[in-house]
Amino acid sequence: MTVELISVGTELLMGNIVNTNAQYLSRKCAELGFSLYFQITVGDNEGRLCEVIETALHRSDIIILTGGLGPTQDDITKESVAKVLKRNLVMDEESKRLIDDYFKFRFQGEKNTIVTENNWKQALKIEDSIVIKNDNGTAPGSIVEINNKSIIILPGPPAEMKPMFEQHIFPYLKKKQNKTFVSKMIKICGIGESRAETDILDLIEKQSNPTIAPYAKNGEVHFRITAAADCEAEAHQLLSPVVNELYQRFGENIYTSIEEETLEEVVAHLLIDKKYTLTTAESCTGGMLTGRIVNIPGVSDILKEGFITYSNEAKMKYLGVKKETLDQYGAVSSQTAQEMALGAAEAAEADAALAITGIAGPDGGTKDKPVGLVYIACNVKGHVTVKECHFKGNRQKVRDQSVIYALDLLRRSLK
Incomplete structure (x- = not known):
């Protein structure tokens, strides 16, 4: 119909x-x-x-x-x-x-x-x-x-x-349907839409029942797998091998198969399960990362505090970033991001820290450091991972993608 x-x-x-x-x-x-x-x-x-x-x-x-x-x-x-x-x-x-x-x-x-x-x-x-x-x-x-x-x-x-x-x-x-339809949503981070679709093109080309539909999100790709059957149990049986195949192909890039679950929920639950506390240190995102985490009920058990350190002075004052680091490498650098993550964890006495520093634009970019260059650092129990990202789009899109990639980096580090 x-x-x-x-x-x-x-x-x-x-x-x-x-x-x-x-x-x-x-x-x-x-x-x-x-x-x-x-x-x-x-x-x-x-x-x-x-x-x-x-x-x-x-x-x-x-x-x-x-x-x-x-x-x-x-x-x-x-x-x-x-x-x-x-x-x-x-x-x-x-x-x-x-x-x-x-x-x-x-x-x-x-x-x-x-x-x-x-x-x-x-x-x-x-x-x-x-x-x-x-x-x-x-x-x-x-x-x-x-x-x-x-x-x-x-x-x-x-x-x-x-x-x-x-x-x-x-x-x-x-009541108007003579079939039962059951869907499963597979949510992926860290892979672009074109690559994700290419990786399952063979499944899409030969699909009949179940069907696979890709959806591009900002920084994410979602696949909806839908099966039609005479009853719910039969539909789940049809879905199972396709879902398993997606897990085989995308592995740790899949962060959930629950449609209602968000990336920040997955991260918060990982922290809660491990009894780890978290702090954030944000420059170009200006609190957006912390705001996403605060969306989750029960986050008060793990979120210690958030630092918005937009200026170099704030980075030095609150996070202990060295002046020499800022002078030699600049505010937008892997070295500064690392010191932000280490300093935030120490200042908040937290088990984990996420730090973001970058150039969201539209101004401020150079040939060596263009608009969209963002460094994200994740510190878990003193082990720091820094990711260099190059985002495209306007100021808001760069900031949005920075938050998503930061959450995903923390998810991977915790797992």
Whole structure:
């Protein structure tokens, strides 16, 4: 079956917000084994919205619309679907009651609070549709079935859309599949996308079931392996030899096969398992590395402190980097990175230390030390490994890649 996504909202077209809904729903449709050929973003214009709905109905089995369910005049998704289907909008009394309860709870204790008339617009439903309760907002979703096709309408805010999809829409769509689809994600660091794909080109060319799909990330490559079978156990049996083959080929470059697990989580868990403490010393990344590590719950057990030493004076004052080292080799050098990692571990009394120093650009590069040159040092129990990196891209991309490579260097050193 084919699915089409329609994201509604002028703010999406203008770039005022990032369309994370489409990314999330694409992943979920792949997980369900549906084919997704089209994603459309359309502004708050009834004529254009009706046009894309009509087109989607001709070429797709399932249409998922997000956004445009609010109380204002530019929220026109339900109205446009009803117009295309030539159905009326009628009041859903249960939705109206829930909206009334929401406002009573939200503004309890406040005097003269009146629910404005336009809020009841959200309680309207398309005739003969299935209303989906919204436990996190006032705009309910809905499902309209017509001629063996389904139109699914969901609220735009991700905090409302995702729970509604997980709880109600995913089980609904799963019933439409006569096969079970199981996926496994293999995440790789330290190898570029072109090399990673080349290394498994033979597997990709002869694939049928399971299938292998590569995804390029910033500094990472992910492979999604998906198997279709009559039951989950059979799908896992099909996946197993392919996953094993990827481990044979990529070895320690694979940092996880758990889709939800991030690189920083893997590193944090390694430190926690070994009961090692960590400190960081950052120059060009300015705290980004420490920020990634702090994302992990329980990291307070292992993270001692982080040093942001952007200037040479700070490197000498807080990390004990020698003036002679800076004068002879410069702030961006393997020698300085090594002394940063050693000094940070000593200053924080930590078992491990990560240090980053580099030229993120756009200025500051020379022929000998171009923009994108970054040195990363990893100190584990006094054993220091320094990696020289040459990154391409703008300032943000250089800094992002520096953080990823630093985390990966620590992962490898701990293993």
